[in-house]
Amino acid sequence: MGAKRERWDSRAVFILAAIGSAIGLGNVWRFPYIAFKNGGGAFLIPYFFALLTAGIPVLILEMAIGQQFQAAAPGALRKAKKWFEFVGWYAILVALCIVFYYCVIMAWSLNYIVHSFTLAWAGREADFFYNDVLHLTDGPAHLGGISWQLLISLAITWIGIFLCVRKGTESVGKVVWVSVNLPLLLLIIMFLRGVTLPGAMDGIRMYLTPDWSALLKPSVWGAAYGQIFFTLSVGFGVMSAYASFRPRKSDITNNSFITGLSNSGVEFFAGFAVFAVAGYMATIMQVPVTGVEEAGLKISGPGLAFITYASAIAKLPALQQLFGVLFFVMLFSLGIDSAFSLTEAASVALADKLKFNRLKVNIVLCIIGFFGGIIFTSGAGFYWLDIVDNWMNQWGLVIVSFLECVFLGWFFNIKWLQETIDKYGEIKTGKLWIVMIKYVTPIILGIIIVTTFIQEVQHPYGGGAYPMWTLWVGGWGLVIFLFALSIFLSNLKERVKSEVVKK
């Protein structure tokens, strides 16, 4: 029998950790915009359909392999079939690359928390963000200097992550009570502030009013499936790592439903806070809400948080500093549990394979994470972040989810897994789940992969803003390197306990 595995203190802690991993910055700055661009309220229909037919089934799959094989993604896939292991390592390496730049975004938030006390950005939000904070150069080829403020913030962020993960499930289990609930509380405060501003209802109306004709467009359905995969933290190995700390004979399905529905509910709710502010800004600028973007304000991505929202905060009738601090603390706390879950996924995978002490693995990972993020604190960091982010999402988690479904659905006894899930599950999945994993999800992901590839070949990312070599280095080159590294790691001999004892 193997060494005794760590365990979550309670089921609630596990669910909170899974929800915390799924809920991140994308819930605030990606979903509302995607919904608005793809049919408004009508988008909820393909979105919910995608959640049930692809998101939750893959969530169940990832949690099931982690829980049943009692190992993080690479180990769990190895136990299913030896040659599956590289997929798990690829997921882990993608997760690590993402956490490198994700922490830099959190470092921006930390900077803004400090600047909130003086509202340093007031009146020149875009200029402040690009020049004073990022020290943006004219392109990715021109690295510029490193921003020391961002570097210090990055170091603080990684120290924070280390403190969260230092004792594994024991420390994470305590932190998630705050790191999940605090941003939700702050989101409610931002929502209440937003909806009581003049013009807020115009923004919310725009967010919710359905365009039913959008349901006939395949691109809208594609956007719904894309959003579901980007938002749920699947394809990173996080859910397998977290579920591996649950007893084998316990529920998987209900936990997956709760995680998926909570995440979707939060991003739907976040849309109100975002579009209320868009409506407020439109009123101040005396343009229609649909004209906010043309007027230079962004309603998605970092531009939403660090320019549009910052601008709205500066224009509040009162308590601007307080709301500035609350908003950027919310961003930071939204990010931290996603960031430490990605770190945990890698830590558990390495500790499983090499039988290293988890504390030492965490220390090394946090140091590597800090150094890996330094490039993104340079003057060209914003460009590189954009390139790497695009490739890690498009060619990282989508590929991992696709391969997991194909390998486990077609080259493994998926029926055994389904029966085991149903034996202990509070919600029975039946054969329908197998249909989703074997047919529906891989077909949809396959279509997304092929269309994205064709689009990328025809119109390289960035619309000509980035030189081709940067797309090769930060995009295709990185993906190929990670793929090769994952094959190398999967071929490494697993250390057995006796070797560890000897040393």
Next chain:
Amino acid sequence: MRIDAWIMLIFGCVILYGGLTRSLIIASKHSKMPRPEGFTEEDDADELPPVTM
């Protein structure tokens, strides 16, 4: 606001309710989750029944 916008608002709220409320209920009921009845510490172990194709 149009009536269909209200309908979608209610739909979204149902999703929100479905996830958050359920997790809050579980959080309050299972602050310390005991093993299911009949299970022992051995059931947590790192062993699996054989899996065949």
